Amino acid sequence: MAGVVETRDLTKTFTVRAKAGRVRRERREVVAVAGIDLRISSGEMVGYIGPNGAGKSTTIKMMTGVLTPSAGTVRVLGLDPITSRVELVRRIGVVFGQRTQLWWDLPLRDSFDLLRAVYRIDPQRYHANLAAFVDLLDLGPMLDTPVRQLSLGQRMRGELTAALLHDPALVFLDEPTIGLDVVSKHAVRRFLAEMNRDHGTTVVLTTHDLADIEQLCERMVIIDHGRIVHDGPLEEFRIRHGTQRTVVVDLEVEGPPLQVPNTTVVRVDGARQWLSFDRTVTTAAAVVAAVVALRPIRDVAIEEPAVEELVRELYERGGGA
Amino acid sequence: MVGERIRAGLADYRTLAAAKLRSDWQYRAGFVAMFASTVLVTAMDFAGIAVVFTKTPELGGWTFRDVAFLYGVAGVSFGLADFLVGSVEQISPRVRTGVFDMLLIRPVNALVNLTASEFTFRRVGKVAQALVVLVVATAVADIEWTLGRILMLPLTIVSGTVIACATWVITASIAFFTVETQEIANTFTYGGDLATSYPLHIFESWLRVLVTYIVPLVFVSYLPALYILDLETPLALPSWLRFASPLAAVAMVVVARAVWRAGLRHYRSTGS
Numbered sequence: 001m002a003g004v005v006e007t008r009d010l011t012k013t014f015t016v017r018a019k020a021g022r023v024r025r026e027r028r029e030v031v032a033v034a035g036i037d038l039r040i041s042s043g044e045m046v047g048y049i050g051p052n053g054a055g056k057s058t059t060i061k062m063m064t065g066v067l068t069p070s071a072g073t074v075r076v077l078g079l080d081p082i083t084s085r086v087e088l089v090r091r092i093g094v095v096f097g098q099r100t101q102l103w104w105d106l107p108l109r110d111s112f113d114l115l116r117a118v119y120r121i122d123p124q125r126y127h128a129n130l131a132a133f134v135d136l137l138d139l140g141p142m143l144d145t146p147v148r149q150l151s152l153g154q155r156m157r158g159e160l161t162a163a164l165l166h167d168p169a170l171v172f173l174d175e176p177t178i179g180l181d182v183v184s185k186h187a188v189r190r191f192l193a194e195m196n197r198d199h200g201t202t203v204v205l206t207t208h209d210l211a212d213i214e215q216l217c218e219r220m221v222i223i224d225h226g227r228i229v230h231d232g233p234l235e236e237f238r239i240r241h242g243t244q245r246t247v248v249v250d251l252e253v254e255g256p257p258l259q260v261p262n263t264t265v266v267r268v269d270g271a272r273q274w275l276s277f278d279r280t281v282t283t284a285a286a287v288v289a290a291v292v293a294l295r296p297i298r299d300v301a302i303e304e305p306a307v308e309e310l311v312r313e314l315y316e317r318g319g320g321a
Numbered sequence: 322m323v324g325e326r327i328r329a330g331l332a333d334y335r336t337l338a339a340a341k342l343r344s345d346w347q348y349r350a351g352f353v354a355m356f357a358s359t360v361l362v363t364a365m366d367f368a369g370i371a372v373v374f375t376k377t378p379e380l381g382g383w384t385f386r387d388v389a390f391l392y393g394v395a396g397v398s399f400g401l402a403d404f405l406v407g408s409v410e411q412i413s414p415r416v417r418t419g420v421f422d423m424l425l426i427r428p429v430n431a432l433v434n435l436t437a438s439e440f441t442f443r444r445v446g447k448v449a450q451a452l453v454v455l456v457v458a459t460a461v462a463d464i465e466w467t468l469g470r471i472l473m474l475p476l477t478i479v480s481g482t483v484i485a486c487a488t489w490v491i492t493a494s495i496a497f498f499t500v501e502t503q504e505i506a507n508t509f510t511y512g513g514d515l516a517t518s519y520p521l522h523i524f525e526s527w528l529r530v531l532v533t534y535i536v537p538l539v540f541v542s543y544l545p546a547l548y549i550l551d552l553e554t555p556l557a558l559p560s561w562l563r564f565a566s567p568l569a570a571v572a573m574v575v576v577a578r579a580v581w582r583a584g585l586r587h588y589r590s591t592g593s
């Protein structure tokens with residue numbers, strides 16, 4: 001089966017005019033997306049992440065018919081997003097977390113009703129969907145409130161509903177959890193997970209909160225400087241990049257940093273010491289055994305680096321994977 | 322197929338314009354005040370024209386009644402166009418801030434979406450005023466009504482409205498080709514060289530002047546008025562041109578469509 005999203009060598013270059021001197025303006029090319037090959041299958045939940053300015057939003061805009069690619073091809077649901085924009089956006093849902101797609105001065109309910117008209121949603125289907133979303137996202141109390149009076153978290157639930165009311169096969173979410181508290185984030189994640197499970201909705205999600213990815217996406221695509229630097233299951237990323245482990249030992253008495261082969265003491269706090277090692281070089285068991293042979297210990301723990309830490313390291317290395 | 326698209330576009334326009342009207346109505350006081358001021362200004366305008374009607378000297382073969390007719394035809398066409406798509410001028414802030422993105426993620430023709438979302442009801446005032454002028458001018462002008470002239474009047478209004486709409490769209494499309502909208506406005510006002518500042522090969526200055534000033538003004542009312550008022554066609558012009566407004570309308574739509582589409586392809590959103 002063809003992928004719901006397929007890109008080949010997808011590229012976007014912006015020409016910017018920078019001031020150079022008092023009157024002169026210089027043209028400069030900014031390569032926002034530098035040749036991306038991506039294939040997303042139906043029913044996948046893909047986390048599309050990368051540092052600020054990596055090209056995530058630009059990619060999504062090319063997939064949703066907002067921006068025309070400078071080079072390469074993109075097909076979404078088998079359609080060219082530029083020439084078949086109207087046809088395509090009828091079948092997908094889009095949330096740009098930084099913008100609203102709701103009618104600011106009208107009650108939330110009116111926005112949904114307008115979308116029903118614009119997407120030509122079958123009335124029965126519409127009422128069933130709306131009832132389900134109101135229930136799932138706890139929208140009931142705010143349906144009659146003008147959108148401008150909703151809090152950010154409340155509004156974001158409205159945005160998600162607006163993007164999914166017409167049963168899209170595929171949704172693009174650009175930072176849907178930005179600025180939300182833990183309760184709202186949880187509501188958004190649970191909602192997306194249910195849509196994916198119950199309706200097979202394909203989800204492409206960008207975020208700076210890696211917990212979103214850990215809780216929702218089996219597949220993580222990382223881009224940096226417009227290029228893909230990782231594409232695979234989250235677990236694989238952890239295994240490939242997370243080879244550093246840390247043994248934390250509580251010694252009976254304080255002492256100088258322990259001298260254990262293949263480890264480095266990265267931190268000392270009273271009688272507690274952190275020994276870092278590479279999983280591919282030695283094992284936690286060997287390290288603990290070596291420590292015990294040197295000094296009496298009271299307690300021991302083994303720490304894995306958080307995904308967030310690994311991703312940060314990758315970003316800082318400039319994506320050189 | 323095309324008919325269906327037009328029907329869908331009109332339905333969307335109605336839905337979205339009604340929503341905008343309801344939104345504006347949320348600020349009732351402001352809405353009423355704005356509307357009242359429009360009505361007042363319009364009434365004063367009309368009073369000025371009424372004064373002119375009291376004297377009827379001649380001007381280059383045109384009586385003031387003829388001029389009033391000319392004014393009425395142009396006014397109704399431009400007024401209708403302004404009412405329907407005049408809000409396309411709101412494109413500049415949307416393009417500059419990237420909010421235009423949100424119009425593109427809807428399954429609605431982008432132009433319909435923009436104009437309907439910015440629909441401003443009070444623009445109806447201009448149409449009403451021009452309509453009054455046209456009715457009065459038609460009544461008092463000494464027109465010898467033949468079947469051809471009777472048919473020509475509505476045809477002229479429709480063509481004129483289409484020409485004016487196309488002109489608005491062409492002018493608004495320029496926003497896509499430049500990020501600094503303020504800059505382009507100045508370019509127009511101070512006559513800077515558009516062609517060298519912006520990649521508008523399709524929009525050479527002479528073409529712009531032709532398309533945005535000459536074609537609309539001449540075809541919207543001057544030429545058809547020559548026929549309806551039975552005036553002498555200036556020697557330089559072939560007399561069939563008096564009936565060419567519908568053709569000009571079609572041509573303008575073709576140009577506007579091309580420019581708008583090129584603009585959409587050129588749209589670059591914003592980085593955040």
Ligand SMILES: Nc1ncnc2c1ncn2[C@@H]1O[C@H](COP(=O)(O)OP(=O)(O)OP(=O)(O)O)[C@@H](O)[C@H]1O
Pocket residue numbers: 014015016030031032050051052053054055056057058059589590591592593
């Ligand atoms: N409209 C534009 N004009 C000029 N440059 C742009 C434009 N949009 C994006 N860029 C540039 O392209 C690059 C990628 O931007 P993009 O918005 O896609 O990044 P992002 O990955 O979404 O970042 P963030 O996490 O900060 O949202 C940046 O260098 C940005 O400055």
Ligand SMILES: [Mg+2]
Pocket residue numbers: 056057058174
């Ligand atoms: Mg972004």
